[in-house]
Amino acid sequence: MPSPPIALVPRIALAMLLAASLATGCERAAEEAPIPRQTVEAPSQDAAFDVVIVGGGLAGLGAANELLGKRVLLLERSARLGGRVDTREEDGVRYELGALFAYDPSWLPRGSEPSPLIRSESRVGFSSGGVTRFSESAEALVNELEGRSTGAMRFTREWPARRAFFGVIHPGRLEEYVADRQYDWRITFALDRRARGNGELVESLARASSAEVELEAEVSRVEERGDLVEITYSKGGETREVTAKAAIVATPADVATRLLGPLAEGHPVSRVRYGAGVVVVLGIAPDTLELFSYVVSEDAGVGAVLSHRDGDVRILTSYFAREDAEAVRGLDDEALVRHTVERIGALGVGSLDVGQVRLADVRRWETLGTIIAPEPYESWKPSHFRIAPRIFLAGDYTRWDERKMPYGMGAAVESGRRAGREARTLLASSGMSDGDGAVVPVAAKETVLHARLGLPVPKAGRFPPLTTCDVFELRDEAPRFLGRLEEGSIAPYGLLLLAGRDESIENYLRESATGDLWEYSPGYGATSADSALVLEGLLEAGTDDAVLVRSLDLLRERYFDAKTGGFRTVSRGRAAYWDGASADTTALIAHLMQRVAPDRYASVLSAAAEFLLSSQREDGLFDARWFPSQVSTASYAVRFLARRPDPEGRYRSAIERATKAMVDLQREDGSVAGSVTETAFTAMTLAVTQNHPTRSRRRAPSSKACSSEACRRARDTSSIGSRCRTGPGRSSTAGIEGGSPRPWHAPPSASRRRPPLSEALRPRGPRARRRVARGVRRGAGGSPGTPWTCRGSGAPRQGRRDPRGRGRRATRRVRAAPARRRRWP
Template identity: 25%
Template sequence: MNSYDVIIVGGGCAGLSALSTLANYRTLLIEKNSSLGGRVNSINLEDASAELGALYSLEPMLQFNSISQTACLDNINGNAQHSSILFIISHSLQFESFSPIEAFDRLAIANQSQQSTSFYKRVIKTNSRSEPTITNPNFGRLDLLSPDQLSLVASLFQVTHPGSIYDCIPSLRPLCLNNFPSLTRTQTNQSVLMNLFRVPSNAQVALSSNIISLTELNSSVEVKFENNDQCISAQAKSVIVTPPPASIFPFIKSIRPQSLNFYHSAPYISGYSFVFLFIGPIPAQSAFVSSIHIWSVCFFTRVDDSRFIVNCYVPSNRFGQFSAKPSEHELASSLKPYLSDSCVLLQSRSKFWRYLAPVLSDLLVDRYFQEHYVLSNRIFYGGELSTFTPDNLNAYGTHNAIKAGETVANFTIDTISSSHRFINFRPLPPLLNAHVFTFNQQIPKYLGSQPEGNVAFYGLLLSAFKEQSIKSYLLKASVEGLWEYNHGFGVTLEDSLLVLEGLIDNGLPKHHIKRILNLCIDKFYDTTTGLFVTVKKGRSSYWQGPSIHGTAQISYLILKHFNLSDSLLDSQKILDFLSASVTSDSLWKSRWFTNSYFTSFYVVRLLMFLPDDHTTYLLLSRYYERILQSQVSNGSWEDSPISTSSVILTLALYHNSLPITLSNEIKNSLIKAINYLRQFQGQECFPSEPLLYYWYDISEIDDQFTKRFYHCMDKGRISAALASLALQSASSYIVDK
């Protein structure tokens, strides 16, 4: 197996930039196509060069010595046009202007909507010695525009940001007026890209190669890919992936859920690129902008005195507005009315781009976190969106992809010489083994297994075994005062509470308990429902809504450790929620935990703390009746140590509060259950059994979601901890048989 310092997946702008930045390291670049360039796709029509991919010229980059100086190059291409632009607003409204802003302002006067100019003015007053800068609160507001202006900006928007202007971050919308490209160039984008980023001598390139899997190991990443019908394996200390997330994430075995959540918030729009070569009188305009055709903008480039090239982009969101799928003949015919009658089409080419450009919405800002590009300890995302921040919203396009490749490559260099990225924090061994599947149109595909769960469930071990080393570990593992299921996965309510209870059982001071609970309230309390969620703005539709397990666990802790007057809890809302959520067999099922008895313990514990009423009595009575009826002959519930331990914890802790008629029966059940658990204590470990499951939407193609499903098995240590807690709580009933 070949070994490298870094493997780069994707040979587009970002991948080539990363490869150049890592020139001093042993690298392998894997590209699925037969040539490098990605969305830079220069072609020839007869003897004329044309761009079938990215339109923005890369030539201005040649004048800079450093990639880092190219951050604002999109604006260089947005200078005012020397030729006019024909704006086709409707069949009856067509006119020429020298810039989009000039056309916008012209419509403002015609439609008597002068206030609409604040749509593209970022500030009202510029800073001076006497007056501060005043930010324009109307920047990007579409409701200020007249229908004609809205048609104009919606069409212009397709040039730099395919997708609906309504779905975009408001502050990005006005860029369509200021960022109109000029196609003047002396070199093709392909030649510029190859001149900028020559393949280093110590790098290898694998073309026409398809990724099979990327698996993070203890000190490296294994990459499997197919080349010439052969499966090839390679290892690297780090991997940078640069293709659009939806196209590469399904092949990565383990991705931080927080990162998956972030990139899933920016789906890519597909579309077609068309190039036409005409002979005849060259149009006087540099471009056409249309609200009534399937194309939104057409650009004209002069080849010689008698020939010219037309570039058209047709994003997929315009298909339904006009026709199911555009053809070269349809587009050429739609241009004819605006060209000279003597113009003749010589040649044309088209290309479908599955991932034309991302949709940047407010949801992406909401889900932003600083290191979203760190997909795992050794796998990093280096594509165009990797540099996205709330202060750098314009993080897309070829120029930004080049910047992104360099930025993430520099970050990756820090990991090459270290055995682990988290030098000052070494996670304890994972407690679970996750079996990973993908579901595409509900068809499962098994990807393999991976160890998980190296943080939150150690809270249960801490409660059971009181080991100081685990306590110290968990205190170091906190993320801004809360905890994750696995290091790097992102904090959740349930994970934070598992750790908090472990710390409480080991003497956490009361003021620290209140501080952590307040953090949970701030982060996970839903004021609209009066309940708690696992994460706000869920990582898929499955993650959204109130959490039974989390609401029950935190409500109990709040009631126990806060004065009731200090609590924000609405006991009636919580009781109504629990009453509505009970299953037909009088248990409670969590969205995450496979074991209903485990979740039911936390619910029953809370019910004992809530004010007595008829509903509470019924729920508790039915639960205990269910328990007595479902115990099997060997003393267990479901022949499961986890189920049995959970029931013992419920029965033993609250037996004195139960109806008197049930007390003797429950005592006998406890004794049988305790003896069932004791048989495992002499063994080396408890049996492995399911404990957790979760899934994410990882891509969407033609309205079909691809899901990644994780079925997590306890390796035995969590079962042992629960059994220990159960036996401790029921110690007064342990008898020798």
């Protein structure tokens, strides 16, 4: 096979390997299994729980779902769960007195199915002086009303339309918010809803939890004492006290401030503010008013009226906030309903009187929504989530970065899950206490590894997630950002052992095993691919073969498909896509079996090799079911097949096709498919096959095979072959498993040669160099004085530009922890 016309260096940086494998982090689908439930005795004064969760809203329920199998007590002040989700039903008609927009199915626990999504009307309107103007877009309507483009505008009090549209989701005044949020008036919201309402999200989370729930439990104090947290609450006139190893305070910020006392003094949680509001729901005949999705106004005495239809009833949800809420504060429910009917009639969308109202309901909220003010949110840090070593904060107000709002159901669920994961990590940590509940790192080398990855050294010996995942929904107009997940706190650490033995990581991985197999992150469920990543690290660290064989036997028993000869990644996936044998997982596990006990797994290895051959596409690559990179799957397949006996040359042919397919993806800048992941895997593949032209820079006029003693020894010990100098200006490559020798072709002329990998990865242009400089200053990688660094994370965006100009087609982008890049020689 001709040598590829590129100059790739086989020395692979650890950061590239880590980034390549961590790119799979957002593609996990844990095994389906019955949700574990446990019976917990009624709490007594001396009962000790693993975790006590204060607050039974979405944040508290999200935290409980991350703590399955732990001894958890959830305390809720009211007589129901759900917090600001309040779905009600009357005469078969469902409506929302709290969170209104339809929840996202990704917030449901595993195994739950959402009810059908019911689409809403699309028209939005602005009412002024009793006249309503309609449009399909809030921004277009504001532009039309104000007679100028938004780019030429500045925010002032004289622009009532934008202020009114801003109030659809924000209960505060526009000028109170951080600058980025002041543009939210441009958003046109879809009032789609679930057939069973948002209450089914609450029900699903509660049903999936193994926590014991105490309703109507008024918590008065949360205090850390040594290695425990004491929680005092009252129920039925009786005061009780429980202790726990950790506590999650999942209440609104003002309640958390009161419960935590001195801990909250000076903390940003004490400076979070909320806007109060009143929600009034009316049910009328469908054709009573004009059809619209929602209408806003600044002079009608009601901020926004939202409309949807449920059967033969039209539901109007009216919001009173700011001055409008103050105006109705003293009204009782009956008077408030009459006032609402009058205010809707003043919008100019049709006439309405009290006699036309079929149902009415009212809910007054002191914490309708977070006011996202510069103080505290411009100084908010991730460290603020953990207010004490054993006390964590959760709630929608805690989720904050430059692209998110600390407001809404998604923020609440995500914040709870984050707090639950951190509490679970705390419970799993072990080692010597430093006096405040933290655990001292066991090995000095741990500091080196974490510094190498750009991560903070975990004070408590806890191993933090190595990846963050940005999740997007693909839509026709543009991808929609759904949320961010922190993942990868178990399996990816197996990759770090490939860099060198580290006792603390070895112990952590052994203790993190779930029945001799491993998860990607706690609670995700063990998979064969995650287990293989850990096992490879343990193998390189010198773990006893008997330990490895026990896990490999379990992988064969649970995941090997004798019909196809491949390995499944999960026993049963969340969707049909994940079912069946996977080429990437098969190559990973087969490689381990071949290295550890080839005779023991001989029949499995033969079947796996045949499965990989049958899975190879015409272009030489392999369809990846689990990894988002086809090149990575091909690289793992080549690594396995290269060690197989190949008397007929079938494996050699597959290896050559796969290698050529990877090399053909190289671009003029030297990268492979413009991706550091693909480039790293291609370089590793070429290092395995020895098919890179860096051993000699001179043209080889002869294809004569090398007969030197060194070359013969290399051929005897390598199933791929080797190249050595046969004399001045000569070089040759021994064939794969006894194949015929092949001449080495000189690289193209200097004017046409692609740059070597070290040049290809060097930032080019003044903007790129400035970004690199900023990355160094921020600690994103490298340090002042290093030859060069790469900006941002180690993992690339997976996916490519949509030719229609509608954004990337990738549903997820994985960002591994930043790592220093080494300059290649």
